[in-house]
Amino acid sequence: xxxxxxxxxxxxxxxxxxxxxxxxxxxxxxxxxxxxxxxxxxxxxxxxxxxxxxxxxxxxxxxxxxxxxxxxxxxxxxxxxxxxxxxxxxxxxxxxxxxxxxxxxxxxxxxxxxxxxxxxxxxxxxxxxxxxxxxxxxxxxxxxxxxxxxxxxxxxxxxxxxxxxxxxxxxxxxxxxxxxxxxxxxxxxxxxxxxxxxxxxxxxxxxxxxxxx
Amino acid sequence: xxxxxxxxxxxxxxxxxxxxxxxxxxxxxxxxxxxxxxxxxxxxxxxxxxxxxxxxxxxxxxxxxxxxxxxxxxxxxxxxxxxxxxxxxxxxxxxxxxxxxxxxxxxxxxxxxxxxxxxxxxxxxxxxxxxxxxxxxxxxxxxxxxxxxxxxxxxxxxxxxxxxxxxxxxxxxxxxxxxxxxxxxxxxxxxxxxxxxxxxxxxxxxxxxxxxxxxxxxxxxxxxxxxxxxxxxxxxxxxxxxxxxxxxxxxxxxxxxxxxxxxxxxxxxxxxxxxxxxxxxxxxxxxxxxxxxxxxxxxxxxxxxxxxxxxxxxxxxxxxxxxxxxxxxxxxxxxxxxxxxxxxxxxxxxxxxxxxxxxxxxxxxxxxxxxxxxxxxxxxxxxxxxxxxxxxxxxxxxxxxxxxxxxxxxxxxxxxxxxxxxxxxxxxxxxxxxxxxxxxxxxxxxxxxxxxxxxxxxxxxxxxxxxxxxxxxxxxxxxxxxxxxxxxxxxxxxxx
Numbered sequence: 001x002x003x004x005x006x007x008x009x010x011x012x013x014x015x016x017x018x019x020x021x022x023x024x025x026x027x028x029x030x031x032x033x034x035x036x037x038x039x040x041x042x043x044x045x046x047x048x049x050x051x052x053x054x055x056x057x058x059x060x061x062x063x064x065x066x067x068x069x070x071x072x073x074x075x076x077x078x079x080x081x082x083x084x085x086x087x088x089x090x091x092x093x094x095x096x097x098x099x100x101x102x103x104x105x106x107x108x109x110x111x112x113x114x115x116x117x118x119x120x121x122x123x124x125x126x127x128x129x130x131x132x133x134x135x136x137x138x139x140x141x142x143x144x145x146x147x148x149x150x151x152x153x154x155x156x157x158x159x160x161x162x163x164x165x166x167x168x169x170x171x172x173x174x175x176x177x178x179x180x181x182x183x184x185x186x187x188x189x190x191x192x193x194x195x196x197x198x199x200x201x202x203x204x205x206x207x208x209x210x211x212x213x
Numbered sequence: 214x215x216x217x218x219x220x221x222x223x224x225x226x227x228x229x230x231x232x233x234x235x236x237x238x239x240x241x242x243x244x245x246x247x248x249x250x251x252x253x254x255x256x257x258x259x260x261x262x263x264x265x266x267x268x269x270x271x272x273x274x275x276x277x278x279x280x281x282x283x284x285x286x287x288x289x290x291x292x293x294x295x296x297x298x299x300x301x302x303x304x305x306x307x308x309x310x311x312x313x314x315x316x317x318x319x320x321x322x323x324x325x326x327x328x329x330x331x332x333x334x335x336x337x338x339x340x341x342x343x344x345x346x347x348x349x350x351x352x353x354x355x356x357x358x359x360x361x362x363x364x365x366x367x368x369x370x371x372x373x374x375x376x377x378x379x380x381x382x383x384x385x386x387x388x389x390x391x392x393x394x395x396x397x398x399x400x401x402x403x404x405x406x407x408x409x410x411x412x413x414x415x416x417x418x419x420x421x422x423x424x425x426x427x428x429x430x431x432x433x434x435x436x437x438x439x440x441x442x443x444x445x446x447x448x449x450x451x452x453x454x455x456x457x458x459x460x461x462x463x464x465x466x467x468x469x470x471x472x473x474x475x476x477x478x479x480x481x482x483x484x485x486x487x488x489x490x491x492x493x494x495x496x497x498x499x500x501x502x503x504x505x506x507x508x509x510x511x512x513x514x515x516x517x518x519x520x521x522x523x524x525x526x527x528x529x530x531x532x533x534x535x536x537x538x539x540x541x542x543x544x545x546x547x548x549x550x551x552x553x554x555x556x557x558x559x560x561x562x563x564x565x566x567x568x569x570x571x572x573x574x575x576x577x578x579x580x581x582x583x584x585x586x587x588x589x590x591x592x593x594x595x596x597x598x599x600x601x602x603x604x605x606x607x608x609x610x611x612x613x614x615x616x617x618x619x620x621x622x623x624x625x626x627x628x629x630x631x632x633x634x635x636x637x638x639x640x641x642x643x644x645x646x647x648x649x650x651x652x653x654x655x656x657x658x659x660x661x662x663x664x665x666x667x668x669x670x671x672x673x674x675x676x677x678x679x680x681x682x683x684x685x686x687x688x689x690x691x692x693x694x695x696x697x698x699x700x701x702x703x704x705x706x707x708x709x
Contacts, residue, residue, distance in 0.1 A: 143670060150672070
C-alpha cells in the first residue's frame with residue numbers, strides 16, 4: 001500500500017460543494033451529481049490504482065490532467081470504463097461526513113465489500129502524513145505476504161497486522177504472478193521495468209533479491 | 214450433429230451473446246466444431262438456459278414441415294428484428310446447417326440434401342441430474358401408536374429447544390437433545406423405505422434420454438436394458454455366424470488350418486466390440502476407486518442383477534446397497550454406454566454431482582468415450598471437471614457492469630483467435646490456480662485464520678533472517694518448518 005498524496009483536488013465543483021457544508025454533510029448517495037468527478041479525482045491522486053492493494057482499476061490514459069477542464073472531468077461515466085468502489089476508510093464517519101475528501105478512496109469492489117464496517121486504526125491510512133510503506137510494512141515474496149515491519153513496537157505490529165487484514169492488502173491474486181515473474185527475470189539476469197500496479201511489492205521484492213545477491 | 218456457432222439476441226437473460234464453438238487457428242482441428250464444451254459461470258448467468266437453447270435449436274430433420282417448429286417464445290427485445298436465435302451446425306454425415314428462430318418464424322437452411330440415417334435422429338442425448346435418495350421416510354405407513362409417539366417426541370424436542378441453555382446446563386442441553394434425536398431416528402428407521410430398482414429406473418426413464426423431439430427410446434417401450442440385450446444378441450449371432458464361416462472354411466479349404474481359424478477368430482473379436490467386456494472394463498477403471506468391481510454377463514436384465522464385488526473382502530454387493538455416488542455413476546454411465554450414441558450432442562448438466570474429486574477427474578474422458586463422433590457439452594461448477602478442457606473448449610459466462618451476459622475470452626481479442634494467443638489454459642493450471650484464475654476466486658483460502666498464520670510465518674522468517682547465532686536460527690527454523698507444513702507451503706517457500 002503506497003503513500004497517497006491527496007493535496008490536489010481536480011474536481012473543484014465537488015470541492016466547493018463540500019466546503020459549503022457546515023456541520024453535517026448532505027446524505028451520501030452514489031447517484032449524486034459530483035460522484036463521478038469525485039471518483040476520477042481520487043483516481044488521479046491514486047494513479048489509477050486501488051488505494052489498498054495497488055491493483056489497477058483505471059487506465060493511465062484516463063487519469064491524465066488534460067482530461068479535466070474548468071474543474072470537471074471532460075467525459076461522462078457512460079463514455080469510459082473503470083473498476084472499483086468509492087470507499088469510506090472510516091465507516092463511522094459516513095453518516096455525518098459522507099463526502100469527506102480525506103476519508104474517501106477508490107478501492108477494488110471485493111476489498112470494499114469485505115472490509116464492510118470493520119473498525120479501523122489510523123496507523124495504516126495511505127494518505128496520512130505519517131504513513132510511509134517502508135516504515136510500516138515488510139514483504140515476504142515467497143508467500144506473497146505483507147506483514148508489520150519488525151522495527152515497530154509489538155503493539156504497533158499488532159495494529160498494523162490487524163489493518164493489513166482489514167484493508168485486504170494480502171487479498172490479491174495477480175500480485176503473486178507479478179512477483180514470480182520479477183524473480184524469474186532477476187534469476188535470468190534480466191533487469192525488469194517497473195510494473196504499473198503492485199509497485200510496493202515489486203520494489204520490496206527487488207530490494208530483497210538484490211540484497212541476497 | 215455438432216453445433217459450431219450460436220447467436221442469441223434478446224432472449225431470456227441474453228441481450229447479445231455470440232458463441233463461436235470451433236477450434237482456433239493453429240489447432241490440429243482448426244475450424245472444426247468442438248468435440249467437447251464446458252460451460253462455466255456464476256449461478257443465474259444462464260448455463261442451463263444455453264444448454265436448453267442448444268437442445269431446442271437442433272431439430273429433427275426427418276420431421277416435416279420444419280418451418281412450423283417454434284421452440285422459443287421468451288424473447289425480450291422490442292424490435293422484431295432484434296429478437297432471434299441463430300445456430301450453425303454440422304450433421305453426422307457432413308452436411309452444414311443453419312437455423313434462425315424468432316418467436317414467430319423459423320428458417321432452416323441445409324447446404325445439401327440430408328439423408329437421415331437411423332442413428333442421425335438420435336442427435337441429442339440429455340443426461341440430467343439424478344438425485345438419489347437412499348431412504349424415503351413414509352409417515353403414512355406408520356402405526357397409530359408409533360405415529361403418536363413420534364409426534365410427542367417432536368413436541369418434546371421443540372419444548373427442550375425453547376427452554377434452551379437458559380434452563381438446562383450447558384453440558385446437559387446437548388445430551389438431552391441428542392437422546393431425543395436418537396429416539397426419533399430409531400422410530401423413523403423402522404418405516405424408512407429403501408429406494409427400489411423400479412424407482413431408479415422410472416427416474417432414469419423420466420430424466421435421462423430426453424425428449425420428444427429427439428432421442429426417446431422409451432416411447433417405443435424400449436429400455437436401456439432391452440437395448441443391451443439386443444446388442445448382446447446381435448454380437449452373439451454375428452460371432453456365431455463368423456464361427457460357422459470359419460468352420461466351413463476348415464472343412465472345404467485344405468490349405469486353411471485350425472490354427473489360422475483361431476487366429477482369425479481372435480482378429481474378429483478384436484475388431485468387434487463386445488459391449489459387456491467394454492462396459493465392465495470402462496466402469497471398473499472408475500469403481501476400483503470405491504474398491505468395487507462390476508461383473509456383468511449376458512443374463513443381466515436390470516440393475517439388481519448386476520454383480521458387484523467388494524474387492525476388500527470379496528463379498529458380492531446388491532445394487533441397492535451401493536452408495537449414492539456409485540449408483541449415480543451406474544445410472545448415468547451404463548445407459549449411455551449401452552445406448553452408445555453416434556454423431557449426437559451429449560449434454561450433461563453438473564456431472565460432478567455426488568462424485569469425489571478423484572472420480573470427477575475421470576468423468577470427462579469416461580463420457581467422451583461413449584459412442585462415436587459425439588459432441589459432449591457439460592455445464593459445471595467443478596474446477597476439476599474444467600481442468601479436462603482445452604481453453605477454446607471453455608465457455609465462461611459472466612455478467613458485465615451493466616448486468617449483461619458475455620463470454621470471457623481466454624485470448625486477446627485484439628489479436629486473431631489463434632492457439633498461440635491464448636493466455637489461460639485450464640489443463641496447465643493447478644486446482645488452486647483454476648479456482649483463482651478461471652473461477653475468479655479472489656482469495657487463496659476462505660479463512661482469516663490462514664491469513665493470520667501467513668503473517669506469523671513471514672514475521673518469524675524475517676526474525677530468523679535477522680538472527681546472528683546459527684544455533685538459534687536452527688532452533689527457530691524448526692518452528693518455521695512446522696508452520697510451513699500447516700500452511701501447505703512447498704519446500705521452496707521455507708528458504709531462509
